[in-house]
Amino acid sequence: MNLKLNIRLFVTVGLIVLLAGAIAVAGCTDTMQKPGAVPLVQKQSIKVSGSTTVLPIAQKAAEAYMATHPNADIQISGGGSGVGIQQSGEKTVDIGMSSRDLKATENTKYPNLVKHIVAKDGIALVVNPKNEIRGIQAATVADIYTGKITLWTQVPGAHVPDTNNQIVVIGRDSASGTREFFDTHANGILKGTPPTKSMLEKNSNGAVAQTITQTPGAIGYVSIGFVTGDVKALPVWYNDSSAAVAPTRENVLSGAYPINRELFMFTNSQPSGLVADFIGFIRSPEGQKIVEEEGFVRIS
Amino acid sequence: MDLNNGTIEESGPLRTRRVPQIPISAQSRERKEKVIKTVWFLTALSAILAIFFILLFLLRDSLPIFQQAGIVQFLVGTTWYPTGSPPEYGIFVLIVGTVLVTLGAMVFAVPLSIGCAIYISELAPLWAKNLLKPAIELLAGIPSVVYGFFGLIVLTDVIRTTFDIPTGETWLAGSILLGIMALPTIISISEDAISMVPREYKEGSLAIGATRWQTISQVLIPSALSGITAAVILGFGRAIGETMAVLMVTGNAAIIPDPIWNILSPVRTLTGTLGIEMGEVAVGSDHYAALFGIAVILLAITLIINTVAVVILNNLRERQMGSAPTRITILQNLIARLRRPLVICGLFLVVIAIIMIAPLSIALPTLVVLGAAYCVKDRLSPHTAEQVAFCFITAAVIIVVLILVVLLQDIIIHGLPALSWEFLTQSPKDLGRAGGIFPAIVGSLYLVFGAILFALPLGVGAAIYLIEYTTESTVTRIIRTTVDLLNGTPSIVFGLFGLAFLVYFLNFGVSLIAGQITLGLMVLPTIIRATEESLKNIPQSLREGSLALGATRWQTIYRVVLPPAIPGIMTGTILSIGRAAGETAPIMFTAVVFSQRYLPSSLTDPVMALPYHLYILATNVPGSSTNKYGTALVLLLLVIGIYAVAIVMRSHFQKKMRG
DSSP: HHHHHHHHHHHHHHHHHHHHHHHHHHHHHHHHTTOOOOTTTTTTEEEEEOOOTTTHHHHHHHHHHHHOOOTTEEEEEEEEEHHHHHHHTTTTTSEEEESSSSOOOHHHHHHTTEEEEEEEEEEEEOOEEEEEEEEEEEEHHHHHHHSOOOGGGTTTTTTTTOOOBOEEEEEETTTOOHHHHHHHHHTTTHHHTOTTTTTTEEEHHHHHHHHHHTTTTEEEEEEEOOOOTSSEEEESSSSSSSBBBOHHHHHHHTTTTSSSEEEEEESSSSHHHHHHHHHHHHHSSSHHHHHHHHTTTOOO | OOHHHHHHHHHHHHHEEEEEEEEHHHHHHHHHHHHHHHHHHHHHHHHHHHHHHHHHHHHHHHHHHHHHHHHHHHHHHHOOTTTTTSEEEEEEHHHHHHHHHHHHHHHHHHHHHHHHHHHIIIIIIIHHHHHHHHHHHHHHHHHHHHHHHHHHIIHHHHHHHHHHOOOSSSHHHHHHHHHHHHHHHHHHHHHHHHSSSSSHHHHHHHHEEEEEEEEHIIIIHHHHHHHHHHHEEEHHHHHOOOHHHHHHHHHHHOOOOSSSOTTTOOOOOOOHHHHHHHHTTTSHHHHHHHHHHHHHHHHHHHHHHHHHHHHHHHHHHHHHTOOHHHHHHHHHHHHHHHHHHHHHHHHHHHHHHHHSSSSSSHHHHHHHHHHHHHHHTTTTTHHHHHHHHHHHHHHHHHHHHHHHHHHHHHHHHHHHHGHHHHHHHEEEEGGEEOOHHHHHHHHHHHHHHHHHHHHHHHHHHHHHIIIOOOSOHHHHHHHHHHHHHHHOHHHHHHHIHHHHIIIISSOSOOOOOHHHHHHHHHHHHHHHHHHHHHHSSHHHHHHHHHHHHHHEEEEEEIIIIIIHHHHHHHHHHHHHHHHHHOOOOTTTTBBBBBBBBBBBSSSSSSOOOHHHHHHHHHHHOTOEEEEHHHHHHHHHHHHHHHHHHHHHHHHHHHHHHHO
């Protein structure tokens, strides 16, 4: 009898807890949506996924957009450029973010994709702030990434105090748009040569920056939007006579910084409704201000 | 014994109520019984279906790469360079990485685990036992992403500065983390094996004047050897399928360490490759197929390992029952014969490892001391030998406890300042650097409860069918085997299956329901096992009594068998909830988004989840220090809280059953 009673007690208590939890959750949802809500308009939600480079722009823009449009719900997830293009092509998301243009195979598979340029970007070479290096030649970077140079002492001006000066080469994973640009694009660094196999691979810009802040001897490449005080971005020059150009917004906008590219959002056919409005918002002066706040470069 | 009274009293009124109907509805009653039986049979098939679909979809999506590159080339190719032209998909280097990291983990975990197991089963006073067992279960309950987080922030930094190497993201870091994660599995199964040795052996040995250590080392350990072997193999299996922790600390460079024993080299494992590349890859490409190929290989490896362990454990159980003695002696002979070469090999590896890691000035003295120890070992008096051995065992226990303490105190000390009402009730802002984690907490709860809602009926039904409706037959054996297989499947493989089947094939998209089903499949075997165990513990006489009174099978199950079994089932379920709440790999491709403003309003919406949020904060968002520790702490508290409920409940009912 006792045991049975106990079980009943357990079940009842469990149910009460569940119920209370559900009410609490429901209550909180209410308070979450309340501020400034216009009750009669239907809630609208769109999904955005893709490149981790474009993600902070979309995220911040979405936050700003939703602040003035209380019924819009913009869900943003990463994944990478390949995912963004695939999912917008398959219509599983409304907007696909990409840090690269469509490849030939993608173009034939998803002919309906419409390209929207949302920002310009430079890829900055970054090292740990402890490294005394002031600038680097593009050819040296290529040598580092192909494994020909393995010590900072072989790089002019570079020195990492309190270490054995070994270079830790950090790159992105094989599916990344940033890596593809760096490895193969004409404006990139490696121009088709495969990088050294001992390169540590990270799956996002943030992860590269994170590792560099933790590793004194590291070098990596991130989109300039991810250059923060925790890492040192290196000016780059091409040959001995030219001056080093810093990866700044002005230099990307003017084209003086060589490793630059455009960032895209893709939609399946011409966008309408909330999707069109949101992309329009990002491309508007207000949206482009967010682009600049995030460290990227405005379209024009 | 009030148990008996209660149930019989209950079934009394039931019988009187139903008796008049029997003649009228005997046929319909029979039909109802048949329907019920069929339903349970179908739930029992769910495990088989799950394995079938997992295999089907993994093979289907990996087929292009096997056709194109050929399975041999895929396995032995040494270059993994999917973006090259032409792209190269050779996973040999990844297999080597996986094996190395896992072996390293075993070198670290096996001595510690066996020391702990000996201590708990033979030496510990009751209070220490009562303290250690929950502590080790706690170690098992900590989510793998929390281990990875700790490894990334603390361990890699310690390794980098200690060995003065450029980066701490190494094979060594991966092995230590995996070793810690394999500890609970090895400890608990070895401890079971040691305590299953018949008392007479121990008493006999002590009676002829052997010391306690002689008894342990010459009698208990050899008798428990096959159980301990199985424990190590299961730990190995668990470590090989682990994703998040390894991915976060091994550096993921697809190279074979040079030289091969250089434990300070970065490596890349099969699971790590899936974890970092799967989300980015273009669906349907060769690269995508190659990743599914990796999942197939990974599944094959873990299945082989787990099957070996299960076979050994079953043999052990049979021997306990007194049957099948011959096979075991052959096995023991084999082990005995292999012991010497194995010990020599092991020693050789240890020596090399010491020389490699430490500078010569430290390595030589260490080796001299070890050599001296080996020489005097046999000349020590039994009493001194015992003291030395117990010192080592105590050291092992202290190390394990210290690991737990260091890990918890680091997360608690750094995480507490982040905890506030706002942190728990607000949405994240500025990529999670500011704001709170409310949607992630709710998302995790949704995922977990959905998973349990999915898995509980299937699991309980399957167990009822296996225990109550059938005797051992080919069908039940197949079902049991598939449950074992499902149990050994790495969580990242569930994630890939969820992606291929639920997200793409059924077109659910990245959604709550896809995550719930994936997690549900993952915890299904745990629930089936727990239910089976608690049903087995119900005395057969109760069933016979009920059936003899004229109750149908279903009435017996529903009224007599299930009620006392509920505590056991609930404990198993709560443990599954804890496990599901901490998992990252199964949901990261199927259910979660980086950030979201509203809570999900339907099952097709994606959600945020605590483990994934922690993973993103730890690896992708520099400068989120407070919030990531806060997230880690909340996740830890959530999971540990769930486990604590289960543990308390279990001990409560165990006491009740005994008293």
